[in-house]
Amino acid sequence: MTRERQAADFNIEEVAKFWAGGQDKLALKRKAYALIQTDPELVVQPPRNFLELSREEMREFTMGQVCRMAEVTRQLEDKTLASEVLRAVDIYSESFSMRIGVHTLLFRNVVSMLGNDDQKKHWMPLVDDMRIIGCFAMTELGHSSALRGLETTATYDMEADEFIIESPTITSSKWWIGMAGHTATHTVVIAQTTVQGKHCGLNWFIVQLRDLKTGELMPNVMAGDVGSKVGHQGVDNGWIQFRKTRVPRSQMLSKWVQLERNGTFHPAPNPAVMYGTLIPERIGLVVTMIQMVSQSVTIATRYGVVRRQGHKNQQIMDYQSHYTQLLPAVSFMYMVKASFETLDDQFAVLTSGGNMDEATYLNHMGDLHALSAALKSMVGWHCSDILETCRRSMGGHAYSAYNAIGHTLGDWGVFTTGGGDHYPLLQQTARVLRLRLVQQLDRGISPKFKFKSSAHFIQHAKKYLAVSQWDVDPAHLQDCLKDFSILTQALHIIIIKRLHTIEQAVKKGASEDDMLMDSVRVAELFAALFLFEDNAERFGRTKPHTLEASAASILHRLTGLWGLYVLIKYADQGIREHFLHANHVNAADQLYKKLCKDLRYQLIGLTDGFDYPDFLLKSPLGKHNGDIYTAYFETVLQAPNVVGVPAYFERYIKPLTDRS
């Protein structure tokens, strides 16, 4: 392992700084890790094993983390450290991350983005101090992504100046609501609104669920836990049914809509603002996905260099099947992480959205919706594949719960469906892009995206459609790795051509659904391209940057690897447009494998750059010092009921083996 670390041709500490967001942030992160490591209410202390907790224990321990975290936040004077501690616990425990995320990213964002000043003044201090615990009642037992189908109703009773919230059917039960099972005292709920007999669209209401002193349900509210899940056993996902629950008019969130006392309803300028909170949720999910998956990648990489197998008793990492699959995974982690910078800026503009003029805000939101929907979906699917790659990289030990990857795979369950199903999300992105393409081709309107690296290339649509095939000589494909713009442009052309083909098919009579899978694929490629283009600019050689030279060099190479990987992975798109040919594909494949082989010995340094301490990874098989077998055996020996005659011997074994 030491040899593998020394083989890194870059300064690992510098890459760790980059990953953390700078030297100060790295120091702060390490301080936060040290702080939580020995806190028994934040981290399960050995010999007890986090991976062995039952559902009940997980539910309790996770709420304990939330409670303790609130205390730590109050006690710590350094608020930057406090939020870093929160992030550390977040990384340590996905269930904690989700409980906290429900309260702050979902409940808080809805109040903050959709509440008017009076409402914010009243509710925000309670939310921020966790004197109330919030949840987010959107999805229903029978309805999720397509909000228009929601069944929960809110009917205005003008006489009482109250809304009556009602769950009219079993399928209208709010379902999957994080923290609704045991914990939440309040919820925001989205409901079909009727005022004076007239349907006024979907609106958000604040409803109290439980008594603050007793934890008992409020009258006319039914709620419970949804029981066992595939992962996140620490989160009390729940269901809620409203039985003519009454809330005052003042609890309808009214930044964008208003209902006057006399029943006059002022609708939102654009119904889309009511779903604006879903964008930060999706960007938040991308952050969480990278946090989770980079841990699994670390574990798989370390195991891969320690484990030996085969005729020559080689390190398994030396096999092509290993390094050509783990390298794009590592490179992907860095690409997404680096692009957070770009996304964070957008995110900030959005959440402070109320302070911009309406038209700009709505335009910005539409753009960010297209990008975030594609990105969340593409990152979700890629990470899903990467987790499976990591699992398989562990060989037989993939099967042990103590590799920690199995636990992550369980928790992962929510990411490819939660926050929106990927098919409609990607379809929406493809539609936005097609619309812009048509505007460009028919009327010469260039897209006014706010992001430099998003869909600006549509302005070249006419020129790109005229290109018949890639003019890069396969024999000189390696030039792409020096000048990233060669690859960027190729991907631009492929996307334009695919969008155009889809558009033509629809014009000729194909339904939108007939083109669904094609739309999904091109939108996925669009997100993959965004990551490449954004980082090609960041790590390309033409632009000076502040990174230390060896760190800049390895990130440059990882960017090239990602670009090449995208070209190969989505080669079908280029082939179908006659733009790529067999010789391109063969050359790209060869170059890609060579590049991976060249980078094989950078893997340990690169995963060290994520800087996860052992206690956080929870995996004896991913131990930093490489002494994995002893650690693993010790972990097994500490598990309950692993030695001695089992409790069921007399009942079920002896009757077979001890017959006369």
Next chain:
Amino acid sequence: MTRERQAADFNIEEVAKFWAGGQDKLALKRKAYALIQTDPELVVQPPRNFLELSREEMREFTMGQVCRMAEVTRQLEDKTLASEVLRAVDIYSESFSMRIGVHTLLFRNVVSMLGNDDQKKHWMPLVDDMRIIGCFAMTELGHSSALRGLETTATYDMEADEFIIESPTITSSKWWIGMAGHTATHTVVIAQTTVQGKHCGLNWFIVQLRDLKTGELMPNVMAGDVGSKVGHQGVDNGWIQFRKTRVPRSQMLSKWVQLERNGTFHPAPNPAVMYGTLIPERIGLVVTMIQMVSQSVTIATRYGVVRRQGHKNQQIMDYQSHYTQLLPAVSFMYMVKASFETLDDQFAVLTSGGNMDEATYLNHMGDLHALSAALKSMVGWHCSDILETCRRSMGGHAYSAYNAIGHTLGDWGVFTTGGGDHYPLLQQTARVLRLRLVQQLDRGISPKFKFKSSAHFIQHAKKYLAVSQWDVDPAHLQDCLKDFSILTQALHIIIIKRLHTIEQAVKKGASEDDMLMDSVRVAELFAALFLFEDNAERFGRTKPHTLEASAASILHRLTGLWGLYVLIKYADQGIREHFLHANHVNAADQLYKKLCKDLRYQLIGLTDGFDYPDFLLKSPLGKHNGDIYTAYFETVLQAPNVVGVPAYFERYIKPLTDRS
């Protein structure tokens, strides 16, 4: 749901008969299901939920199933029914399947295939009556697929006429051994054998692990459970360490090798015979995979026709993303199931192998190894993808443990690694095929495979290599669906060309590892082709068969769908050889989507054909009558601790919400 059933344009009962293996077998299967459904020791009785059992409960319940099953087998006079009951429990519980499989498929097969007559006479009655419980000690903590690296030793002590079995290091601990954790009284163990100071290869020994009356470990044997796993919590996978454990010479399995009293060692005619038991294991795994995954496909399909979503509140099955993914999955289930017939014949030849002459047996084994290795790997990976497709098809409810798919995904963990890692297995297949190709090209030797549908096409290698591109007009691609030989031949040509390209690269200096990923891909395609070709013959229109007409018709269409799917999925292989072009790919894609659309309404009938009763599927979301939401809600309400104030309220919630 009734409407969906009625939409089937074939007789569902006839397809169910086909799936079951005939009318009598279907009746027997239904009888067996009815028999186990109410037996509390074989099936968890409601309101208790199988999916809620803890690890301890699962371990005990599963061994209870084994014990009860032994009793049922003794009691039932109809032995065909008894083995059908065993199969039913097998399908109901993967953990049971594995416990029983370890004893019968692994332990029993080793004794039966590698033991001499005396040994079989002594041990087989004990094994068959389960008076001893066996396990299979092959893999070690530090070693798995590559057996040559195993560290456990067996040293002959001539004076005592005994072998001394020893685990010299921590990494030599036998690991993952099913039933070694709590239950097994005996094991077969594979060890590096030394006689008179001379290494005599790997040999198998029978060693007693536990006392039959007390369950206590035997002296000089250490063993325990490996604790928590990703799935199969009912199986006590364990570790074993031998501390100079002594066994008499007669416990070295001696069908193929012999050690005389004077220390003269007669080696096996071919070391491969010592691993011959791995072939039935792999074929057995394929059977199990289809049993498991066809259940998940049933659940996802039923959910897909009940669930409605989107603008028009459509059945989600009407979306292209749904039916184009579930249809190839269903078709794949039927293809593999049908090809069992072919495999079973081979399997029978192999297990009765001792009765053939040695040369024929070894040749047969080599051939079957190549096919079974590729098939286990390809089926494993495809099923893995299908399970993920099923999971995602459940939308948000993918996340509930009560959909049963999450449980299957956990159990699934073992299939893509257990029984051999797919990369080396597929590489081995590719090597066998390449060797045969070289023999054909250089010396005109046609492969003497025993199976008509395996690699016979290599005899046309010269002719196929001379073909430059596919001569099928893309505009008439639908002809492939009438005459399957068009597709079969195209796939043959692609495989030959790819093998030849790999061979040429190696000749030019590429290492075997440089060609690993290419080899893996072509071997995967070979297995996919085998399924198509085998079924093209079975369900093609040219051959009369005994199937009822409507069943024959749907199976014919499913075969075409599978062939087309293979062409598209492995199109990269044809593209890279300049054999397929953009127009082929576009035409195939269009035809495939059209075919799927045409078959959309056959899905419920086809999954009904698997004939799984509700209790066996365990999934309220996959209920046969389509009344899923009520069933699901009822399941949730029966879970522990789902309503009322949680136990941790006073400790972790009140301190936040009830502050003054």
